[in-house]
Amino acid sequence: xxxxxxxxxxxxxxxxxxxxxxxxxxxxxxxxxxxxxxxxxxxxxxxxxxxxxxxxxxxxxxxxxxxxxxxxxxxxxxxxxxxxxxxxxxxxxxxxxxxxxxxxxxxxxxxxxxxxxxxxxxxxxxxxxxxxxxxxxxxxxxxxxxxxxxxxxxxxxxxxxxxxxxxxxxxxxxxxxxxxxxxxxxxxxxxxxxxxxxxxxxxxxxxxxxxxxxxxxxxxxxxxxxxxxxxxxxxxxxxxxxxxxxxxxxxxxxxxxxxxxxxxxxxxxxxxxxxxxxxxxxxxxxxxxxxxxxxxxxxxxxxxxxxxxxxxxxxxxxxxxxxxxxxxxxxxxxxxxxxxxxxxxxxxxxxxxxxxxxxxxxxxxxxxxxxxxxxxxxxxxxxxxxxxxxxxxxxxxxxxxxxxxxxxxxxxxxxxxxxxxxxxxxxxxxxxxxxxxxxxxxxxxxxxxxxxxxxxxxxxxxxxxxxxxxxxxxxxxxxxxxxxxxxxxxxxxxxxxxxxxxxxxxxxxxxxxxxxxxxxxxxxxxxxxxxxxxxxxxxxxxxxxxxxxxxxxxxxxxxxxxxxxxxxxxxxxxxxxxxxxxxxxxxxxxxxxxxxxxxxxxxxxxxxxxxxxxxxxxxxxxxxxxxxxxxxxxxxxxxxxxxxxxxxxxxxxxxxxxxxxxxxxxxxxxxxxxxxxxxxxxxxxxxxxxxxxxxxxxxxxxxxxxxxxxxxxxxxxxxxxxxxxxxxxxxxxxxxxxxxxxxxxxxxxxxxxxxxxxxxxxxxxxxxx
Ligand code: SF4
Ligand code: FES
Numbered sequence: 001x002x003x004x005x006x007x008x009x010x011x012x013x014x015x016x017x018x019x020x021x022x023x024x025x026x027x028x029x030x031x032x033x034x035x036x037x038x039x040x041x042x043x044x045x046x047x048x049x050x051x052x053x054x055x056x057x058x059x060x061x062x063x064x065x066x067x068x069x070x071x072x073x074x075x076x077x078x079x080x081x082x083x084x085x086x087x088x089x090x091x092x093x094x095x096x097x098x099x100x101x102x103x104x105x106x107x108x109x110x111x112x113x114x115x116x117x118x119x120x121x122x123x124x125x126x127x128x129x130x131x132x133x134x135x136x137x138x139x140x141x142x143x144x145x146x147x148x149x150x151x152x153x154x155x156x157x158x159x160x161x162x163x164x165x166x167x168x169x170x171x172x173x174x175x176x177x178x179x180x181x182x183x184x185x186x187x188x189x190x191x192x193x194x195x196x197x198x199x200x201x202x203x204x205x206x207x208x209x210x211x212x213x214x215x216x217x218x219x220x221x222x223x224x225x226x227x228x229x230x231x232x233x234x235x236x237x238x239x240x241x242x243x244x245x246x247x248x249x250x251x252x253x254x255x256x257x258x259x260x261x262x263x264x265x266x267x268x269x270x271x272x273x274x275x276x277x278x279x280x281x282x283x284x285x286x287x288x289x290x291x292x293x294x295x296x297x298x299x300x301x302x303x304x305x306x307x308x309x310x311x312x313x314x315x316x317x318x319x320x321x322x323x324x325x326x327x328x329x330x331x332x333x334x335x336x337x338x339x340x341x342x343x344x345x346x347x348x349x350x351x352x353x354x355x356x357x358x359x360x361x362x363x364x365x366x367x368x369x370x371x372x373x374x375x376x377x378x379x380x381x382x383x384x385x386x387x388x389x390x391x392x393x394x395x396x397x398x399x400x401x402x403x404x405x406x407x408x409x410x411x412x413x414x415x416x417x418x419x420x421x422x423x424x425x426x427x428x429x430x431x432x433x434x435x436x437x438x439x440x441x442x443x444x445x446x447x448x449x450x451x452x453x454x455x456x457x458x459x460x461x462x463x464x465x466x467x468x469x470x471x472x473x474x475x476x477x478x479x480x481x482x483x484x485x486x487x488x489x490x491x492x493x494x495x496x497x498x499x500x501x502x503x504x505x506x507x508x509x510x511x512x513x514x515x516x517x518x519x520x521x522x523x524x525x526x527x528x529x530x531x532x533x534x535x536x537x538x539x540x541x542x543x544x545x546x547x548x549x550x551x552x553x554x555x556x557x558x559x560x561x562x563x564x565x566x567x568x569x570x571x572x573x574x575x576x577x578x579x580x581x582x583x584x585x586x587x588x589x590x591x592x593x594x595x596x597x598x599x600x601x602x603x604x605x606x607x608x609x610x611x612x613x614x615x616x617x618x619x620x621x622x623x624x625x626x627x628x629x630x631x632x633x634x635x636x637x638x639x640x641x642x643x644x645x646x647x648x649x650x651x652x653x654x655x656x657x658x659x660x661x662x663x664x665x666x667x668x669x670x671x672x673x674x675x676x677x678x679x680x681x682x683x684x685x686x687x688x689x690x691x692x693x694x695x696x697x698x699x700x701x702x703x704x705x706x707x708x709x710x711x712x713x714x715x716x717x718x719x720x721x722x723x724x725x726x727x728x729x730x731x732x733x734x735x736x737x738x739x740x741x742x743x744x745x746x747x748x749x750x751x752x753x754x755x756x757x758x759x760x761x762x763x764x765x766x767x768x769x
Pocket of ligand 2: 030031032033034041042043044045046047048059060061062
């Protein structure tokens with residue numbers, strides 16, 4: 001249809017609103033309550049426009065276009081209507097712009113300047129609303145609230161967690177949290193962006209800069225495999241806040257709190273600031289030249305003495321593509337074969353049959369095309385909050401979700417079925433779904449009815465395997481059973497991985513059995529677990545914390561105690577590194593270098609350096625390049641390195657990426673004793689997030705208790721819990737019952753219980769009676 005705005009003709013579709021057409025053609029209409037991803041309520045009246053044939057101006061956000069409609073955004077009627085709205089809004093809004101963090105980017109301030117009056121007819125006192133401390137992430141100045149209800153609708157419609165509501169009526173109306181609860185959802189920070197005034201603000205950023213003094217750089221989230229796009233705001237070479245960069249295919253206009261506040265970890269007090277070398281049992285600072293030369297000498301000695309089998313090279317998949325690629329290249333040039341990134345895994349029997357790289361099996365935006373999505377070993381709300389938004393959207397269309405995990409998942413969307421199973425039960429359950437023999441009696445009959453009724457091969461099905469499966473001692477058989485089941489129901493097969501760059505780590509050959517693009521190696525090396533278990537004589541650790549980033553932190557300590565050379569390329573100085581390192585090379589975090597990540601749908605995303613590192617900290621890829629160069633190989637610039645990687649991966653056709661296809665059924669795992677597992681705490685997933693002070697102050701960040709299934713809890717009432725984890729005796733008073741756990745299960749919420757590390761991430765324990 002044809003409509004006219006300010007006497008110019010535009011084409012519009014049936015069902016579009018005036019504001020949508022105006023936005024499409026860059027015609028500015030002021031607004032407060034309208035947001036393109038929220039429902040329309042038309043309660044602020046700021047978008048009133050003059051429409052020919054209407055006596056009064058009409059809200060552009062809720063008025064549908066009609067053929068031949070003539071709209072004016074500039075006429076006197078429009079201006080008067082907008083001026084009157086501004087006057088009403090400013091009756092109660094305080095004029096405290098000089099001390100408001102929103103100043104300079106406040107929609108009310110901008111609109112007031114453009115559409116407001118130069119004086120107020122209102123001489124009475126302004127309304128005052130008392131503030132409450134509702135979150136360590138969001139500061140409130142509710143007197144500034146203009147009741148647009150964006151924050152309320154966000155909770156209801158996008159996050160599906162109603163944290164804020166409009167209470168009372170008229171003059172007393174206020175936004176508050178329900179039943180005096182705190183705001184603690186994993187997406188809460190989005191309300192800061194949505195609030196058009198300074199009522200909800202970024203608490204950690206409060207009063208640290210004025211918006212016009214900030215510079216903005218675009219980055220990619222390093223905290224999960226979704227790859228949310230972010231704008232980092234920088235003041236004096238320091239990131240002071242992060243906001244979403246719009247990407248409709250990935251994070252739309254949202255950001256998880258982990259992505260928004262995680263950067264704080266960069267400024268942790270335990271940053272490694274200078275290279276160090278151990279001399280006479282003491283770690284002493286040295287210059288870069290000495291550190292690199294010593295490392296190079298040691299590596300060349302190993303090479304000359306043909307002892308490279310005693311070298312374990314381990315890197316975190318939180319590293320950039322450039323670091324990952326160079327890492328495997330440098331150590332392969334020396335002749336090392338023990339190269340891996342899968343430090344949180346134990347069972348590697350699956351590895352020959354694994355795809356070239358793990359992917360979700362579809363694009364993130366296409367999740368809603370599935371009839372059924374079966375989530376296995378993942379809690380989306382906690383582990384991938386930004387994906388939760390997509391899943392809520394998909395569920396609102398037609399997709400049904402089924403969740404099978406070790407703890408029944410508390411999701412923001414409503415899974416049709418949510419099952420909590422131990423790892424041995426999980427295999428039995430999956431085998432029954434595939435073969436219909438040996439029916440597990442611990443699952444209600446009606447669950448099976450429902451599953452068989454809806455999950456059929458003529459439907460569009462997707463199975464998504466979460467990172468918790470990777471931690472199981474029987475990972476291979478679970479993958480095998482899932483693969484069988486996927487064939488039975490004709491499902492696509494996808495993964496959600498532990499870190500932001502697991503996909504690149506596979507694709508770029510940071511593996512003991514594959515080179516870049518899945519090519520076979522001549523001689524297969526040890527996997528990450530074997531490298532630790534076998535107590536090698538020499539280790540290279542890149543971006544890894546021995547305390548938290550391994551399948552079993554006790555085993556890592558044992559290995560470090562006995563090895564001869566421990567080299568840490570690290571941004572942080574942890575107690576284990578201080579105790580066991582022979583060489584420490586302080587390297588950049590993701591923000592201090594140029595870099596790139598490949599997200600779980602296989603999208604390659606590059607970014608430029610966001611802040612400069614401190615003087616003695618070097619960019620990780622430069623240090624690796626230096627090692628290559630002094631041994632006579634290529635001397636890369638960042639651009640030549642990045643181009644080489646891009647050229648490599650351009651040759652790889654994602655659609656040829658095979659699904660998992662294990663041909664021989666693995667041995668059945670026998671579960672003895674109590675099943676124990678470590679929950680993936682959202683704010684403990686990587687070394688930067690772990691150090692974000694604000695996130696650690698949230699309820700999730702503080703979770704430290706041990707959880708017992710109801711049966712274990714009710715038979716244990718001593719006031720303290722004492723159990724044997726392998727050969728370790730653990731005693732703790734911090735335990736609760738958790739009815740979302742399957743029978744005979746114990747779950748750790750942290751890597752530490754008091755001062756003791758939890759040891760293996762999964763396995764068995766015996767409770768002392
Ligand atoms: S707090 Fe902000 S977003 Fe929420 S209703 Fe008030 S002005 Fe709108
Ligand atoms: S933006 Fe249209 S009424 Fe609020």
